[in-house]
Amino acid sequence: MKNKNKKEFFSEKQIRFLCRLVFGVILIDLFFSAFSNTLIHQLQSPVLKFPYVDPTFWVMHLLRIPELISSNLYVAWFWDMVLFASCIGIILFPQKKWLIIVFIIFYFAYYIIFNSYGVHHTHSLIPFLITPVAFLFSKKSFSFAWQGLRYFLLFSYAAAFLWKFFRFSWLQSNQGILIMKQNLTPYLYFNPGTFLAHVYFWFLDNPVFVEIIFISGFFLEGVFIIGFFTRKYDKVLFFISLLLPFGFWFLADAMFYEMIVLSLTLLPVAAIARVIDK
């Protein structure tokens, strides 16, 4: 029974390690945002918003919260500083739940501002919004919340597979090549002589290989359905989850490296324990 618990439940030490790991990655991403000129104070009071058909975005804009934060330089600076400070605070004191609550509230507003004023609802920041919630749970509940995140990851990839499956886009003969052209034309126009451009042009000349990549990605997303029935193949799924962002980047010039945070949930407790013991 004790061994079974060891297999399924995290110790305090392991939870603290995971918390530091997750928020370490988030902190690095916040620095990336600073270099990307996408922290709120760097956005220069953006004007065009895109709430799409998402009621959460509508409510936030009706309350004028994104406008209030992004249009006042002092508030924007304050928001960015709290994001960094709370993230660093959590890395130093992972057991302080109020810091995690502060981070989630501030990151939620950042998430809305980034997607609404970026005028496209990307899914890249979702893992950083969802994963911290697990660390609000108590020691024993955390293991269930962590497993819940694992199912969230499985659902994300499985749903992506099913959307393509039921819309029959996987049967469309030139789906991959059209995605590639739609996203990479500016790069190929401005940089036709680079090594990467030559690689893309080669693929455009040999579209069957682009379709192979698209179909392989589609198939690999479908493989995540197995995870709902058994944890036996989690190591394989972990490897696939590291592979898929490269496919998204190559085919659609879309970076989804943030999903890797959720991929951690595919690692067994024993593997995490081994890392800590070392």
Place this chain on the structure above:
Amino acid sequence: MEKLFLYKVYHFNKKLFILFMGFAILNLFCNLKGFEITPFYVWGMYSEKETAPTEYPVFRIMVNGKVVDYSTGYFPANRFFLQSPLSYYADAKKVGDPLQPFLEKKLKSQYLWLKPYALRVLNSQNEIQQFPAWYEKYLQQTTGDKVKSLKVDVLQASYQSKHSIKINSLYNLIDEK
């Protein structure tokens, strides 16, 4: 049955079980309906059948007479903010906020109920007109150079054989001096 995740959660803590079930059901519902309500996400990107356009738009951004290549050399999020709002502005300048016709099409008769609120969240003509000034400031933030002149042209490109992209036509989108 005892191995099922939700079964274990149910026996561990009923409130946690309700929380997980609620989250799972709302996620499923949103995906079945195709409506995203943060944090219940729809993972349908690139699932729609792509249609082959005759031309692909490429933005030629000229700051102080020099081309800003937004397709490379910047962090991905920076490139996203240089391109995506600009692309939206190109549509909004022609027809007003493109979200409005989209909402009417997607929500059909339900849009009438939402219309008073929609007018408060859609971009007004005034906001659309403010875009070039904002874009200038953002380019200044990105490049670090004072923007004395800004010109954005939309190039309509098509693919030729033998590794080349041909510009068929162009039109001016922003011209600020």
